[in-house]
Amino acid sequence: MDLIEGHTPIAPPPGVPIWDIDPYDDAILTDPTAYYAELRAKGPFVYIPKYSVLACGRYAETREVFSDHERFVSSRGVGLLDFKIADPWRPPSIVLEVDPPEHSRTRRAIMRALSPKAVAGMREMFREDAEALVDQLLTRDAFDLVDDLAEVYPTTVFPKAVGLREVNKDYLVSYGAIIFNSLGPDNASRRAGLQQLPAVAAWIMAQCQRAQLLPGGFGASLYETADKGELTHDEAGLLVRSLLSAGVDTTVTGIGNALWCLAQNPAQFAKLKDDPSKARNAFEEAMRLTSPVHTFCRTAGGATEVSGVPIAEGTKILCVLGAANLDPDKFENPEAFDVERKLMGHLALGAGVHSCVGQNVARAEGDAILTAIAQRVDRIEALSDAVWRPNNAIHALDRMGMRFHSA
DSSP states (O other): OOOBTTBOOOOOOTTOOBOOOOTTSHHHHHSOHHHHHHHHHTOSOEEETTTTEEEEOSHHHHHHHHHOTTTEESTTOSSSSOTTTSOOSSOOOTTTTOOTTHHHHHHHHHHHHTOHHHHHTTHHHHHHHHHHHHHHHHTOSOEEIIIIIITHHHHHHHHHHHTBSSOOHHHHHHHHHHHHHTTSOSSHHHHHHHHHHHHHHHHHHHHTSGGGBOTTSHHHHHHHHHHTTSSOHHHHHHHHHHHHHHSSHHHHHHHHHHHHHHHHOHHHHHHHHHOGGGHHHHHHHHHHHHOSBOEEEEEESSSEEETTEEEOTTOEEEEEHHHHTTOTTTSSSTTSOOTTOOOOOOSTTOOGGGSOTTHHHHHHHHHHHHHHHHHHOSEEEEOSOOEEEOOSSBOEEEEOEEEEEOO
8 A cells, every 4th residue: 555645544534524635735834723723613533635644623632642642652753654664764752752661761861851950950041141132132123033032042042051062053943943844744844854954963963972062961961861871872862862853943933932922912011021920921821822833643553532533543643733722612712812821731832741851941941031021121013024934843933023122
């Protein structure tokens, strides 16, 4: 049987709507809100014939599939490619693309390196760098939200936290974009990313070597775990690679999207200014509303069912996190940005054993930069419309002119 995008084709389950749509079309990737709404309206699942997959966008089903690692595995790839029957283009992530019990061992090591105590030790550096960047941007008549803020801040503080001796902003940002684009079909976005891969990947892998890491950072901590025999040294290097692939682009996206939300909602920014302690919640709300990771896949490890829908073994399921995070059955007035929303259970950082291992770091960075903005900026002015960047798994801004006004 011929494969479709590296996985076995399936027949549509009985009663499941067949939807002739391409969720990886650039028009949808850059403006997905209508797609999200129609996906939810069609039912628990739809069958998409172009890729022979099921897709879910309601909160209940998406959370069930996304978090049940026993029935819906990650070890067969979190993109369209099924690692059981097709070779991935790079060695799989030993955190994201494995399942328990192997996942438990590697996740434990990376979570120890990124523990709340370790992140707390970085908070002063995060704060100082955030304040310095905001002060510098306040001196400018205009800046680009992405190039000058959202990409600059994470690629300043996160390499310090990891302990990189060398920093290349463009390579750090590009690597994450390439990784996430690779999760989709063989479309223009994926091909463009893979064309950049040789030079970018060579630089990334060089930074994962122990000799390239300063003492005291997250990377050195992983190698110290290997010294104790809990990992191999090769595995320590792969875990540093995981930090660099998932720890930069998603945070860049989250921060950029949060500033877009605040620029579009001056009344909400006023609430944040009145109480900068709301910065953490504002960051969470922006992640819920904009879902930096819009889609991840799971693969049915055996025959099962969800909400009465029979699902065959080997079925690829698009878990559309962006749609689930806007489900009105879960979130009241879900398309509104509310820095005071009492958030419970959004899926922007995953769920279950595969929830984002770096979420403590991402939240600390988001908190630091939004706090600095709330304390120093009187008004955020959008100087141009937002332009969104198509990516097969990330919903990110490409550019947006902005100005910070001081009091």
